[in-house]
Amino acid sequence: MTTSSDKPVSYIAAGAPSVIKAGGVANLDLPILNLATNESSFGASPLALEAIQKRASDPHRYPDPSSTDLRNAIGNAFDLDPALITCGNGSEEVIDGIARVYARPGDEILFSEYGFLQFPIVCHRTGATAVIAAADGLKTDVDNLLAAVTDKTKIVFVANPDNPTGTWIPSTEMRRLRDNLPGHVVLVVDSAYCEYVDHPDFTDGMELVEGHDNVIVTRTFSKAWGLAGLRVGWGYGPASMIGALNLMRGIGNVNAMAQAGAVAALKDPAHVDMVRTKTDEARAKFDHDLQRFGVVTVPGAANFVLVKFPIENTNRRAMDAHRHLAAENIYVRSNEDYGLDDYLRITVGTTEECDRVIESLERFFAD
Ligand SMILES: Cc1ncc(COP(=O)(O)O)c(C=O)c1O
Structure with missing residues (x-):
């Protein structure tokens, strides 16, 4: 277990690809292919596009500050009570809100090694101390998380599947974590990539909320729903938490086109x-x-692959591949900020986009 309350934040927040261009100059003849931020290459539903365009003709009208239609639609789609849903400017805003409501300087926020980078970011924003529980290989380890809980722990964040690893833990483990956390600790299940997991042992986290006043799930329209540019996320949790988050968030935090889309x-x-x-x-x-x-x-x-490059080949390491791909206008995510220097995280785009990465890597490994 390590704490890192005073570490500098040396990374670029999710959303901005970390781009290195070989020799400072990219090959501008090739179209840019961004596989660094886990967007969907398969676009959005035509129904969403139509609704966005329709609402775009009324920009002089404020959005519904309570996202009422959206909460009702989410409730209807997932069989949830709309009163227990809060919407955000991306799930990033919901995660940020949870930290701002529940953590103060001196408190501890706990998450797994290789946990999503926004978790240490919200520690820096709130002044809380980041406590990092060792992973089991590249997987969240529930025993290590539970062993790291103290009287000061206010929040435990678990991204399932995780980013950047893509690994996930089964529902039995998620339940064990929830059931063994003291009542003063908020459990946040970040289910940003849950739509990609189709496995009987997986839970999107919704069932974990039932009967518990300290569990909240965050979800997003940015990934499988193909609406990253709109910034829409949501949280589902107990009335007390949803009420606090709604008091905290900005009015009209989800814009009108985003709600309609x-x-x-x-x-x-x-x-x-x-x-x-x-x-x-x-x-x-x-x-x-x-x-x-x-x-x-x-x-x-999830919709990305974490790739480990051989370390014995000193000219073919992850950062060399990152540079090579960037020079061919293919942007992927390097992971030194996660302590995974030998790894690149590459979004799974269309088969054609993945083929372009393979062709580029063929040149990289051939030289
Ligand atoms: C694990 C995880 N959670 C949350 C988010 C935030 O997504 P958004 O703010 O677009 O909803 C991301 C984005 O990459 C993510 O990877």
């Missing part, structure tokens, strides 16, 4: 099914194609 997207769950199927297909082929380079891919279930 997300409501319409929810009418098209088949779009998400298509995205999951196509992502699975592309991931399987990408994973298979990557093997020829002698790299190691981490088994994960």
